[in-house]
Amino acid sequence: MTAIGRARTALVFGQGDGARAAISVVVAQARERAGGSNLSFCGTAAFEEPAARHLRETVLAVVNQILEGLGLAKPSFDVSVVNLGAASAADLGLSISGFSADTAVALAMLSAALRMPLPEDVVTTGHIASPDGDIRAVRSIPAKLGAALQVPEVRAFIHPALDEDNSMQALSPAERERIAEAVVNARGRLRLTVVGDVTELLQATVTEEAVVLASLCSGFFEPTGRAAPQGSRVDDAVRFLSEGNDGRFWRVLEAHLLEGRCAEAQALLLARCHYQVRRRQYPGGFGGKLLQLVRSLPPATRRLKTSFPLLAMGHCLEVCRFAGQADHEDVQRLLDAAQGRGMTREKPAAPAPTSGAQGAADANAAVDAVLGEISAQTLTETISLPIDAARAAYVMEGVLAESHDAFHDTITAFYLHLLQHTGAVITLTDRHAGCDEAFALLEQAFADKGGSEAAEADARDGTRGGMRFVLDAMTDRYKAEQQVKHVKRVLEEILDPQDWSAREAFIAALLSRIGPQLPSEIRAEPPGRYARHYDSIVRAYVRSVDQVRQLFRTL
């Protein structure tokens, strides 16, 4: 079985000020062959012997180590470079002598071996300077940038750090200035990325979708545990490709479904199905997650842009053959989600408690621990970021709700989407549970604006931005609620096991530390007043964190 990988690079002719470059493509063909991996060259454009030897000894070694780390067989490669038009017209073949095509050759080989397509709008240049995948500077960057700018479809240029090891100090100041100027000039038109090793090269080049599809097709969806030595660059590359693929899978699937690319979503699901069948394993909880995702799509997107079945019944049944007794309910959810039926709503279970400082004898030490867990930064990182990211990813075609039912469905779907992105575990319950919670949130979000009826009026009228405004208000309210819950949970964990006097001491220490952020009426009360009922402190604190953040914004 053979596979092809293609990567663009820039080839240079001449030297110094007279150097000219052109964009070409490195093509690698991977073939399974008994007797070990090797690298051969074909085509009219040829690598000169030192360059060919370097590719065999260093670049092939890097590629093979990555494949080995992923637990894949090492194929043989035929590498060629597409001859330039001017050379072809003169019946000549290019002769390639330098090392600057190393990154493109490595990418083309990996693309072929992993069946992982590379974006066509990217040009790379760089010398792979060690078998561990370090990438070092190459010459004629200005000419290469100039060539990339001449090709309209090229949008990104990946190059090595220009002075990773201070060796560029050998260049004259004029030359260094010329390079810097070329980089600045190209920045407006090209996305420039600096890479220092093969992991950064992969991160800058391959898309999440390409990695997840390749991992499903080639079988490295889950880490194999056969990684290269810890701490090596190649090990990082292996981990980049093999870890977190389940998360990538769901992110890519969600993006496809939200943006109405149903065929791509179906292809991804089919690839996952084939992968699970090959492994003879049912993915636990898969059906529930898929059902949740489908239900969290905006109703119009689900109705108009999603073609059911997402996965043919035959394929579903193939995977379900490997389900165990414990997966019985999940199998039903998988079938429902794939067929687009049984859109019953589920409510979130109580979120898992976070670890907190426990049993601190000294109230001040306990307050220190608590303040670390409820600081503005922690609240932003753990609570706000995922919620804002969830809102940012939620795309809808229109902002007007056409009917009461459409409004109702959108609110519920968006709420489920928020739950899904904040790691809430969803369990089966009656069909109105999620819906009731969604409307309770909406009611609170619009408490000072007329409640959920006013929200619906806004969504149907559109003057304030329609559903965009409504969903943003829900997001902000959900964020505030989650922050309050988080702070409350942290305080509960520290206070609940304490006796009355320890609680009082803790509250006194807490008030002395965060007092200035709280309203005067809270500060004026004795600490014992809040030893059992500290809700008002929590809410005032979360509000003040937000206000302080707004204040900092103006500085």
Add this chain to the structure above:
Amino acid sequence: MALIDSVLAALDERQIARVVGLRHDEARMRYPLHRNTVGSYDEFDNVIADYYNFHFTSCVSNGGGLSHSEAAGRAKAILNQAYRRHGGDVMTAFNDACDGTNGGLRVVLDTIAEGLKAESVAMYVQDVFDRHVAPNSWETKVEIIRTFIRQCCPHLASSIRVDQPERYAHGYRDLIHGYVEALKRSSSMFRRL
């Protein structure tokens, strides 16, 4: 007077929202953002330029895009203007996008969307005046502008309210600017981010 009625109807907040605002809100809703933070200024530059181009081609140019640097430059101009209200500038937006505070990149893109919406509203109001006011005689123009200022009195800046309508009969650019600024302050069509 039918003419002034049609001007006021065209400048009604809901009418402006329907004709101009909705398509901007829809464009914002259609743009998918897969990460709410950025790792570097270059990435920030790329995202805001890409979003500006997406929004611009969706509801301003209907197809014709801008170069990366043109789009990034315009996006930064909007951000500078918007963040200046809070005493910040484009670097404040970048810092928010870096660490995800104040809504992160999502709110930065919201700000660009609101800026583009405001520009479109200004163009629309200009067009309404050009169509309904410009072709008339001097006396009619003065009368229309007098009625307009009286009707929109609470929203307009006091400097405009005390001016003679004749001042705006020939050149109503300042009047339009004042009206759009008033809308930005008071209309629910614009978000105060």
